[in-house]
Amino acid sequence: EAGVAQSPRYKIIEKRQSVAFWCNPISGHATLYWYQQILGQGPKLLIQFQNNGVVDDSQLPKDRFSAERLKGVDSTLKIQPAKLEDSAVYLCASSLEIGPQNTGELFFGEGSRLTVL
Amino acid sequence: QKEVEQDPGPLSVPEGAIVSLNCTYSNSAFQYFMWYRQYSRKGPELLMYTYSSGNKEDGRFTAQVDKSSKYISLFIRDSQPSDSATYLCAMRVSSGSARQLTFGSGTQLTVLP
Numbered sequence: 224e225a226g227v228a229q230s231p232r233y234k235i236i237e238k239r240q241s242v243a244f245w246c247n248p249i250s251g252h253a254t255l256y257w258y259q260q261i262l263g264q265g266p267k268l269l270i271q272f273q274n275n276g277v278v279d280d281s282q283l284p285k286d287r288f289s290a291e292r293l294k295g296v297d298s299t300l301k302i303q304p305a306k307l308e309d310s311a312v313y314l315c316a317s318s319l320e321i322g323p324q325n326t327g328e329l330f331f332g333e334g335s336r337l338t339v340l
Numbered sequence: 341q342k343e344v345e346q347d348p349g350p351l352s353v354p355e356g357a358i359v360s361l362n363c364t365y366s367n368s369a370f371q372y373f374m375w376y377r378q379y380s381r382k383g384p385e386l387l388m389y390t391y392s393s394g395n396k397e398d399g400r401f402t403a404q405v406d407k408s409s410k411y412i413s414l415f416i417r418d419s420q421p422s423d424s425a426t427y428l429c430a431m432r433v434s435s436g437s438a439r440q441l442t443f444g445s446g447t448q449l450t451v452l453p
Contacts, residue, residue, distance in 0.1 A: 265346070265445045268442075271440050314383055314384075328389070329386070329441060
């Protein structure tokens with residue numbers, strides 16, 4: 224079974240530039256998450272999609288971050304304009320619908336590492 | 341106060357040692373508790389999943405949950421160099437449409453051969 228795919232793996236930009244990250248979840252997983260992991264910290268949820276609808280984006284800095292999940296499969300996360308504090312690994316994860324037969328386990332991609340200079 | 345606090349480490353132990361990793365939490369609505377392992381430059385992967393208070397064992401790993409004290413632990417017996425990674429505790433509430441995970445900050449473990 225193919226895992227969660229993310230690209231690019233690494234990106235270096237200057238502040239005030241824009242960047243976009245792409246995620247392809249595991250086939251059949253309805254729920255998709257974007258997490259931000261700053262060095263030395265645990266992942267912090269930015270946005271959660273259920274199919275192509277947003278479930279929770281309360282921690283997404285909406286003045287500069289945007290995300291979409293067209294057709295309920297792939298997703299993109301965009302940052303414009305980037306700030307120095309956006310330097311982090313952006314992790315995409317997917318899961319099956321949480322139900323009595325499964326744990327709602329999150330499957331993570333390898334992440335996209337962003338450096339803002 | 342953070343919802344989930346995790347012993348920061350880093351932790352360095354000799355091969356074969358018993359390792360104890362710990363987290364405390366403040367939100368009594370958390371009902372599901374997990375431990376994720378994250379190797380360098382990789383995404384986290386689920387290691388253990390527990391729901392009720394008590395112990396759950398899987399090979400060399402034991403997850404312990406004490407809901408009355410809001411405290412969870414992961415024990416690794418006979419630690420191996422391949423166990424060297426960052427360990428993240430994570431937890432979520434039992435109901436609601438979001439039910440996303442809240443993670444601790446991670447403990448970096450190095451097992452020396």
